[in-house]
Amino acid sequence: MNRRTIMTSLTAAALLASLPESAGAHQAAGDEALVSAWLENCVSSWAAGDADRMFAMATDDVEWVNIVGMHWKGKAEVLAVHRLYLNTMFKGVPLTLKSIESIRSVGPDVVIAVARWSVGQFNPPDGSTVPASDDRMTLVFRRTANGLSLAHGANVQINQAALDAQQAAGPPPSA
């Protein structure tokens, strides 16, 4: 168990302790553990350049929209591009899970999570250089007996200048 796993477990335990004893509270803590497990596997798969491990828990019709708007449909296509990219432009690039910002159930079968990642600088095939940045990743999972299976991913690169400008402007009028 590495430091991040321990911290995640502590967070889940703290969440459980702070919520009333109910099926909902137990499910929330369970979902956090399930999402954390999926993301931890994502981190280690990235480091190992192992796309098959990364998408071992994914539905056959999984789709992925990446930060430049490429859209891959179905497990075979998602696997093929990740096998390539994890071993070329992302090889050796640092990836850090910064936080799980949101976990929600939609009906009994589906869990939506939003995760924030830091990604180091990399060079895509077009020859450009993408500076180190943070991403906000939406993940839609289907519950299975063996954990969460990814049905959809959509990843957005955070434009920090735009977020800073929004923060400086203050919250919008709520009326």
Added chain:
Amino acid sequence: MNRRTIMTSLTAAALLASLPESAGAHQAAGDEALVSAWLENCVSSWAAGDADRMFAMATDDVEWVNIVGMHWKGKAEVLAVHRLYLNTMFKGVPLTLKSIESIRSVGPDVVIAVARWSVGQFNPPDGSTVPASDDRMTLVFRRTANGLSLAHGANVQINQAALDAQQAAGPPPSA
């Protein structure tokens, strides 16, 4: 019924005609009509600057991640920023639905759609100019008796240069 609505209905009818008679085929055609209806309302709400109409069919815990990675949580917050932006930086900016690229069910309660939009040039609060571009929008809906209710949106701006480079490189090896 405007031209787009007619075209969408024709598309749904063509889809239904081309699929075998089955509950699944009827549901697929029905889902396309439901997603089209939600997106049509989005278009007219954008033009009218009416955020409340845009999110009339959304869950109370709806979340939205926009193209620069801002993340809004809950209907009140999503409404507040859209009330502001639809009447400032997006006021008078053309928005066109180019296609619904994907519609899938995840369990009985949830529908995921990916839509492609064209958005005209606009000026965000940071003073920059965002050129006209296309976006790929992931939408996660919950089925209700009254249609689809939005639970989550994640919008990615398409980097056409990156997509052109990918296309020029050809498909990745599927090994």
